[in-house]
Amino acid sequence: xxxxxxxxxxxxxxxxxxxxxxxxxxxxxxxxxxxxxxxxxxxxxxxxxxxxxxxxxxxxxxxxxxxxxxxxxxxxxxxxxxxxxxxxxxxxxxxxxxxxxxxxxxxxxxxxxx
Amino acid sequence: xxxxxxxxxxxxxxxxxxxxxxxxxxxxxxxxxxxxxxxxxxxxxxxxxxxxxxxxxxxxxxxxxxxxxxxxxxxxxxxxxxxxxxxxxxxxxxxxxxxxxxxxxxxxxxxxxxx
Numbered sequence: 001x002x003x004x005x006x007x008x009x010x011x012x013x014x015x016x017x018x019x020x021x022x023x024x025x026x027x028x029x030x031x032x033x034x035x036x037x038x039x040x041x042x043x044x045x046x047x048x049x050x051x052x053x054x055x056x057x058x059x060x061x062x063x064x065x066x067x068x069x070x071x072x073x074x075x076x077x078x079x080x081x082x083x084x085x086x087x088x089x090x091x092x093x094x095x096x097x098x099x100x101x102x103x104x105x106x107x108x109x110x111x112x113x114x
Numbered sequence: 115x116x117x118x119x120x121x122x123x124x125x126x127x128x129x130x131x132x133x134x135x136x137x138x139x140x141x142x143x144x145x146x147x148x149x150x151x152x153x154x155x156x157x158x159x160x161x162x163x164x165x166x167x168x169x170x171x172x173x174x175x176x177x178x179x180x181x182x183x184x185x186x187x188x189x190x191x192x193x194x195x196x197x198x199x200x201x202x203x204x205x206x207x208x209x210x211x212x213x214x215x216x217x218x219x220x221x222x223x224x225x226x227x228x229x
Contacts, residue, residue: 034217036220041222042222042223043118043204043220043221043222043223044157044204044206044220045220046217046218046219049217089156089157093216101147101149101159101162101172102157102159102218104149104156104157104158105156106154106155106156107156
């Protein structure tokens with residue numbers, strides 16, 4: 001079956017540090033890949049997505065590249081801010097129309113210290 | 115603005131009670147989903163629906179049922195609540211387009227405690 005593995009947290013960084021959160025996946029076919037973010041007390045919001053190999057998703061300074069050869073979709077940001085503190089989820093959709101739900105990783109809690 | 119709303123942010127129920135969690139979306143989406151979120155386990159799919167009166171089991175449907183009588187509303191039902199159903203419940207919706215790249219839009223979640 002499909003699965004997503006992401007690094008365990010919490011990850012604690014200082015403001016302006018470089019961020020990498022690793023994500024690898026197992027899926028049949030050609031899945032779409034997503035990063036969602038959950039701020040304290042809120043639901044999940046889509047951060048970025050990529051739908052085919054070598055696609056790069058980007059938003060709010062975050063980037064991730066769909067690497068089919070390594071089955072990875074690592075999240076990066078060049079300079080984090082305190083406001084980036086949140087839980088980040090990597091996810092995949094392997095079905096047409098998204099009708100089977102998303103498969104999520106367990107989430108990575110990111111803490112940015114001033 | 116896109117909106118998925120859930121009937122309660124916090125809910126406390128007793129073991130054995132019947133519990134209804136309601137979700138409404140205003141985007142005319144075909145697909146709706148219920149997940150539960152637990153620390154260290156991430157999000158797990160309970161049930162989903164791709165059309166009115168249609169439902170499909172997700173990864174952990176035991177102890178739950180769902181109802182979709184109208185396109186915009188998707189209800190999760192705990193027939194007899196148990197303490198191991200204490201969790202955060204998240205509803206989501208997405209548009210059907212025949213492709214796998216559809217974003218899911220999430221509600222704010224309902225934190226259910228079963229005593």
